[in-house]
Amino acid sequence: xxxxxxxxxxxxxxxxxxxxxxxNKINWVPYLMIAPSVFIVVAFLFYPIGTVFYYSLFNYDLxxxxxxxFVGLENFKEVFTADKMFLPSLLVTLKWVVTQVGLQLVxxxxxxxxxxxxxxxxxxxxxxxxxxxxxxxxxxxxMWSLMYNEHMGxxxxxxxxxxxxxxxxxxxxxxxxxxxxxxxxELWRGIPFFAITLLAALQSIPNxxxxxxxxxxxxxxxxxxxxxxxxxxxxxxxxxxxRTIWEFNNVDLIFNLTGGGPAESTTTLTMYIASLAVHGSNxxxxxxxxxxxxxxxxxxxxxxxxxxxYEKEEAER
Amino acid sequence: xxxxxxxxxxxxxxxxxxLVFTMFPFYWTINTAFKMDGDIVKRPxxxxxxxxxxxxxVIAWSNVGFATYFKNSLIVGxxxxxxxxxxxxxxxxxxxxxxxxxxxxxxxxxxxTQFIPRAMLIIPxxxxxxxxxxxxxxLSLIITYAAVEIPFTTVLMSGFISNVPKELExxxxxxxxxxxxxxxxxxxxxxxxxxxxxxxxxxxxxWNEFLLALMLTNQQSKFTLPVxxxxxxxxxxxxYGALAAGSVIALVPAVLLFIYAQKHLVSGLxxxxxx
Numbered sequence: 001x002x003x004x005x006x007x008x009x010x011x012x013x014x015x016x017x018x019x020x021x022x023x024n025k026i027n028w029v030p031y032l033m034i035a036p037s038v039f040i041v042v043a044f045l046f047y048p049i050g051t052v053f054y055y056s057l058f059n060y061d062l063x064x065x066x067x068x069x070f071v072g073l074e075n076f077k078e079v080f081t082a083d084k085m086f087l088p089s090l091l092v093t094l095k096w097v098v099t100q101v102g103l104q105l106v107x108x109x110x111x112x113x114x115x116x117x118x119x120x121x122x123x124x125x126x127x128x129x130x131x132x133x134x135x136x137x138x139x140x141x142x143m144w145s146l147m148y149n150e151h152m153g154x155x156x157x158x159x160x161x162x163x164x165x166x167x168x169x170x171x172x173x174x175x176x177x178x179x180x181x182x183x184x185x186e187l188w189r190g191i192p193f194f195a196i197t198l199l200a201a202l203q204s205i206p207n208x209x210x211x212x213x214x215x216x217x218x219x220x221x222x223x224x225x226x227x228x229x230x231x232x233x234x235x236x237x238x239x240x241x242x243r244t245i246w247e248f249n250n251v252d253l254i255f256n257l258t259g260g261g262p263a264e265s266t267t268t269l270t271m272y273i274a275s276l277a278v279h280g281s282n283x284x285x286x287x288x289x290x291x292x293x294x295x296x297x298x299x300x301x302x303x304x305x306x307x308x309x310y311e312k313e314e315a316e317r
Numbered sequence: 318x319x320x321x322x323x324x325x326x327x328x329x330x331x332x333x334x335x336l337v338f339t340m341f342p343f344y345w346t347i348n349t350a351f352k353m354d355g356d357i358v359k360r361p362x363x364x365x366x367x368x369x370x371x372x373x374x375v376i377a378w379s380n381v382g383f384a385t386y387f388k389n390s391l392i393v394g395x396x397x398x399x400x401x402x403x404x405x406x407x408x409x410x411x412x413x414x415x416x417x418x419x420x421x422x423x424x425x426x427x428x429x430t431q432f433i434p435r436a437m438l439i440i441p442x443x444x445x446x447x448x449x450x451x452x453x454x455x456l457s458l459i460i461t462y463a464a465v466e467i468p469f470t471t472v473l474m475s476g477f478i479s480n481v482p483k484e485l486e487x488x489x490x491x492x493x494x495x496x497x498x499x500x501x502x503x504x505x506x507x508x509x510x511x512x513x514x515x516x517x518x519x520x521x522x523x524w525n526e527f528l529l530a531l532m533l534t535n536q537q538s539k540f541t542l543p544v545x546x547x548x549x550x551x552x553x554x555x556x557y558g559a560l561a562a563g564s565v566i567a568l569v570p571a572v573l574l575f576i577y578a579q580k581h582l583v584s585g586l587x588x589x590x591x592x
Contacts, residue, residue, distance in 0.1 A: 026418075033411035034423060037404045037467050044464035045430055048441035055441070114331050125332060127579050129339055134575035135568070136525030138543035142550060142564045143342040146349050152557060154345050157362040188342065242431065249436040252527045256547050270436045274528060277439050290437050297434060 055287035075288035093268040099183055100247045108194020116202045133192035137252020144185035148172050175262050186253050201235035237308045269293050349561035357557050373562035383563045386545035393455050394523040397462045398516045401470050409474030427468040439532045453539045462523050470515050477511030517578035524571055542567040
């Protein structure tokens with residue numbers, strides 16, 4: 001075994017320097033490496049999204065193929081003029097997203113601040129606090145339905161013991177409590193996500209800033225509003241945006257806990273689309289609704305990033 | 318005196334509230350799973366089963382079909398993880414070690430996918446897989462889950478690879494390794510923790526995903542755990558004991574995986590959101 005010659009080393013080093021200087025010699029290696037990922041993402045994410053726009057212009061009902069065909073903007077016209085579910089579901093969506101994201105942010109921040117303190121067994125408490133993040137929506141639905149149940153539910157029993165209610169309630173099938181009940185169950189699963197991202201961001205705030213604030217005599221409240229919150233701003237904006245999109249589309253809990261009822265009080269737009277799709281009715285119409293919900297989210301995202309001035313502040317600071 | 322008060326108000330009390338809120342649903346599910354049929358609906362409520370039984374688990378596993386659901390979830394989960402890991406290591410390596418034309422476009426494409434509403438996919442993917450004849454085939458779920466996960470895991474992986482100093486690889490090449498050898502003997506061993514974390518995140522996702530699995534499966538023998546649970550919940554006469562036991566069966570792997578990987582969670586997931 002002879003040591004590699006200088007020429008060898010030079011060749012290898014050159015091989016390593018990926019970007020080739022000469023234009024006519026394209027290095028194909030990185031393209032080959034990303035090709036499978038690009039293919040699968042384009043074919044099974046981007047292409048399907050594209051077809052939604054296409055199908056939204058068609059009648060496409062698997063059970064009544066006789067009427068299938070191009071209908072132009074008929075589906076959209078029907079959504080806006082004849083669909084009695086569309087507007088109410090949009091309002092429920094608004095209520096759902098605002099309460100979910102708002103409460104998740106507040107409680108997630110509280111949990112993150114709590115778990116950022118120094119105390120014994122912090123690791124165990126962190127793990128315990130984050131566990132619901134790993135639980136599926138369906139599982140969470142089962143777990144909470146066992147607790148909400150009118151006949152065997154523990155929530156009724158506990159509330160009756162404290163004396164808050166006098167007789168068992170059917171939390172999930174009563175119009176006045178169904179929405180709130182689903183919200184609480186979803187909070188259980190959603191708070192950890194905010195807590196995790198905010199905790200990660202909290203840990204990246206340099207300690208010197210807090211020391212300086214202490215020297216300047218800032219109290220806990222001032223430190224939070226003048227140091228912690230501004231430092232977390234970009235994380236909060238991005239997490240709120242991602243979470244809004246996520247909750248807008250999240251139907252696992254609603255689907256399994258209430259199925260959108262009672263009296264459609266928990267039917268969000270996505271829940272409406274999902275139930276149409278699952279029951280296999282007109283896919284063209286479902287696609288039109290999907291296109292509309294996509295546009296709503298797109299407009300929201302653009303406006304949200306504009307209004308919150310994401311990253312711009314970062315550069316100025 | 319004042320300090321201890323403060324400690325109780327800002328730390329111990331909130332911690333206790335948080336813990337009770339987080340843990341109570343687990344406790345109640347496990348409690349229900351071990352109760353006999355009659356005891357589940359008994360009043361006053363039994364907070365600790367007086368006559369604990371494992372009947373519910375036996376019924377859920379063999380009669381209701383959780384053995385099948387579990388097997389299906391495992392097949393889909395493990396295959397997706399394998400596919401996602403191979404593809405995201407490749408693309409993550411390209412992103413972190415090469416400069417190439419279109420790299421930025423590729424990154425933007427990955428970012429865009431994070432904003433695609435997942436619920437948008439149910440109708441078109443159903444139609445695509447129907448045309449391919451893959452409805453109720455595990456393959457449809459494996460491909461779909463991989464497509465959904467790859468953007469995130471690619472970014473995650475390129476971060477892990479960037480953390481391996483380039484100089485180590487260069488040194489190995491100077492010592493006579495070619496690129497493949499240096500990857501195998503130098504980079505790969507250092508990547509193992511990152512690969513494990515990525516794999517666990519992917520597995521948890523596939524283990525939990527519901528809506529796409531519901532849409533792309535129409536035979537009970539092909540149900541994954543979430544679809545099976547949902548199906549059982551929707552039945553006319555729900556067997557609550559077996560439902561709770563089935564939940565525990567679905568729960569255990571997710572919780573164990575989570576506890577195993579949670580150390581990476583704050584840095585991994587948090588870092589990815591921070592971007």
